[in-house]
Amino acid sequence: MKQENIYLDSAATTRIDDTVLKRLTKFMKEEFGNPSSQHSLGNSAREEIEKAREEIARYINAEPEEIFFTSGATESNNLAIEGLAINPENSEKKHIITSKIEHPSVLETCKQLEKGGYKIDYISVNEEGIINTRELENKITNNTLVVSIMHANNEIGTIQPIEKIAEICSKKDVYFHTDAVQSFTKLKVDVKKTNIDLLSASGHKINAPKGIGFIYIRKGTRLSPIIHGGSQERRMRSGTENTPGIIAMAEALKINRNQKETERIRDKLIKEILKIPGSRLNGSKKERLSNNINVSLYGIEGESLMLLLDKEGIEVSTGSACSSHKLSESHVLKAINVPEMYINGSLRITLDTIKPLTEKQINFVILKIKEKVKRLNDISPFKLNPLEVKNG
Amino acid sequence: MVPKITSYTEKVLDHFQNPRNMGQMKNPDIEATVGNPSCGDVLKLSLKLKENPKDKTNPKIEDIKFQTMGCAAAIATSSMTTVLAKGKTIKEAKNITPQEVAKSLGQLPPIKVHCSNLAADALKKAIEDWEKRINKCS
Numbered sequence: 001m002k003q004e005n006i007y008l009d010s011a012a013t014t015r016i017d018d019t020v021l022k023r024l025t026k027f028m029k030e031e032f033g034n035p036s037s038q039h040s041l042g043n044s045a046r047e048e049i050e051k052a053r054e055e056i057a058r059y060i061n062a063e064p065e066e067i068f069f070t071s072g073a074t075e076s077n078n079l080a081i082e083g084l085a086i087n088p089e090n091s092e093k094k095h096i097i098t099s100k101i102e103h104p105s106v107l108e109t110c111k112q113l114e115k116g117g118y119k120i121d122y123i124s125v126n127e128e129g130i131i132n133t134r135e136l137e138n139k140i141t142n143n144t145l146v147v148s149i150m151h152a153n154n155e156i157g158t159i160q161p162i163e164k165i166a167e168i169c170s171k172k173d174v175y176f177h178t179d180a181v182q183s184f185t186k187l188k189v190d191v192k193k194t195n196i197d198l199l200s201a202s203g204h205k206i207n208a209p210k211g212i213g214f215i216y217i218r219k220g221t222r223l224s225p226i227i228h229g230g231s232q233e234r235r236m237r238s239g240t241e242n243t244p245g246i247i248a249m250a251e252a253l254k255i256n257r258n259q260k261e262t263e264r265i266r267d268k269l270i271k272e273i274l275k276i277p278g279s280r281l282n283g284s285k286k287e288r289l290s291n292n293i294n295v296s297l298y299g300i301e302g303e304s305l306m307l308l309l310d311k312e313g314i315e316v317s318t319g320s321a322c323s324s325h326k327l328s329e330s331h332v333l334k335a336i337n338v339p340e341m342y343i344n345g346s347l348r349i350t351l352d353t354i355k356p357l358t359e360k361q362i363n364f365v366i367l368k369i370k371e372k373v374k375r376l377n378d379i380s381p382f383k384l385n386p387l388e389v390k391n392g
Numbered sequence: 393m394v395p396k397i398t399s400y401t402e403k404v405l406d407h408f409q410n411p412r413n414m415g416q417m418k419n420p421d422i423e424a425t426v427g428n429p430s431c432g433d434v435l436k437l438s439l440k441l442k443e444n445p446k447d448k449t450n451p452k453i454e455d456i457k458f459q460t461m462g463c464a465a466a467i468a469t470s471s472m473t474t475v476l477a478k479g480k481t482i483k484e485a486k487n488i489t490p491q492e493v494a495k496s497l498g499q500l501p502p503i504k505v506h507c508s509n510l511a512a513d514a515l516k517k518a519i520e521d522w523e524k525r526i527n528k529c530s
Contacts, residue, residue: 301432303463304408311409321432322463327503329430344432379414379467381425381436381459 005313006361010205010291011154011182011350012317016248017207023251024209027244035241036232045243052250059253060199061190062216068236069214069246073181074105075227076200076215077148079237080177081109083223084146084198085118090222093145099123099131100335101155103179106148107331123149128284129158129336137168146175146198152183155319155332155348156283157292159187166195175221181205185257186290186353197221203245207354208252212245257353262290265357269293269349272366276373278384280342282333291351294319296333296342297373299382305347308372314365320344341382400464401498408464413474417457424518427510433462435470437514441482441522449526450481458511465504466511472496473511482519488512 007015016024027048033041035049050064057064070076084090098110100122110120121139123131131149140147147169152159162178169176177198180189184201191199198221203212217223217236229238270293273279278298297305302318309316319330321344329343338346347369351357357365377383400408420438427434435458442454456478460470472493477485490508494500500508 299429299461301462301466303432304467307408307464320463322466322504325503327431329432340430343430376461379411379459380461381434382429382461 005315006357006365007315008349008351008365009315009317010352011157011348013204013210014207014352015355016209017252017255017354019255020208020248020251024244024248027247031243033243035243036230045241049241049243049246052246055250055253056214057216060216061192063219065234066191066216066219067214068217068233069212069241070237071211071242072204072213073103073179073200073202074213076202076213077103077105077177077179078109079215079223079226080198080200080217081106081113081146081148082226084175084221085113086226087222087224090145093143095119095121095141095143096145097121097123097136097139097147097174099125099149099160101125101129101131101153101158101332102148102150103154103181106150106179110148119143125158125335127336128287129153129156129332130284130287131160131165133161133164133168136165137172140168140172140174144172144174146177148177148179150179150182151187151189152180152289152292153283153332154182155330156294156336157182157289157350158283159183159287159289162196163194169197170195182289182292185253186259191216191218198223203249203252206249206252207255207352208249209245212242212249214249255354258356259290259353261356262351262353265351265362266290266293268362269366270295273347273369276370278377279373280338282336282338282346291353293347293349293351295347296338297345297347297376298341298384299380300345300373300376302344302346304376305345305369305372308375309368312368312372314368317348317350319346319348399501400468403498404465404468404500407468407471407497411458411467411471413455413457413471413478414459415457416459417455420457422518422522424514424521426514426517427462429461433460433466433507433510435460435462435466435510435514437470437474437518439477439518439522444481447481450483452481453477453479453485458514462510463504463507465500465507468497469493469500469508469511470514473515477515482522486516486519488515 033045035046175197197218199216204210282294302320303323321329417438421441422439425436440455441451456474458470490512494508
């Protein structure tokens, strides 16, 4: 009998939840009206969208009018930074602060603005991947427009001290944007208590469909739209609303997520993988998302390991250079100073928080990782000596 | 089209999962290591030579072994290079091109074509080192 695949790549995307899927199809097949239409089909779509907006707002303690739906977090991140930059009232402020480990949708937006004359500071992180808040504070000037720091990292799962960052930004009177894609539904966020001005999130990381996301924009934020057209989303984001996606994303907030069990499985996997000679944990032990495991293995290459595990029906991810489109090593692993012999041997396992692995699956995964690492060690010219095992 | 690793051919996957001539060699006549761990691939070739009665400057490759740290393409091209080189004279083996290695594997995803350079380069480097050594001694 063919074993069912074990999907361990939830930071990349998640499987849609059954209840969420039911809502999605209902609003695709039956309640398919355009919320801008004046007939009853249109009106009911409008009502459902506004209900979803309220639910999402409540979830992060925002006001419904502070939530804007987008095509996903890439658009939300682009809108947050570019939208501030192009607003005429911000024209004097030509300085942006971000970190070295942000998602490309933040980094590439910053690089684009850099070409247009903006000064960008990329704050460094320590070996756990936590940003240097003192450096951040020192970099803020009268010219600073926005500080954009992710809530939790997509590769190593490190959680940033966003309360502290928000406090600094508030004190210095600069906007604070956080990319909360990976932490959304895993860590509680209260945008009022934490003083967050802008927050991005995505549907497909929380068991809702791809192609839907939102941005929270605090009332009074001087932000201009980057997509223009029929004035939907109160002119902030034109384009016919993705009604099924919006409703599905709000529905996904109601799913019961088993954080405790996810954490237990995470810790068990980390403990077992770190028994492998020449293995190291990337990121923080303490400040870590409940579902993230990122380890490196000495002298082997991540894509090979990923592919061998794939052949066993185990789907994981790697930050190795060979697996990237640009053939360059992970900017995150580089920023946290992962040693040369480990940097291309990373393995990322990200768990689903609604359907925890069974003990049988956990043991199978551990067994297969050990087996495949051993196999690649045999092929590799780099053999561990006992000293390196200790240091690793 | 964005090349994806799933576009590895069956032959590449076969050589990746069942690499030929893999391992360490006792007392090799030639050894060469190419690549860089920070780039993600390092390849080590070891060769054992057998005197060629017809031409003393052109011995035959009696045995060849590889060890590779790298992606599936790096391992498969290493394996294929050893298959192509084994039994050839060093002058013949020196002429094995990256294209020939890639072609023998069917096809490599465009982004992985450079992997075949690494394996062919290692072989070339090993033979050239040996030739230099021989020329010095004679």
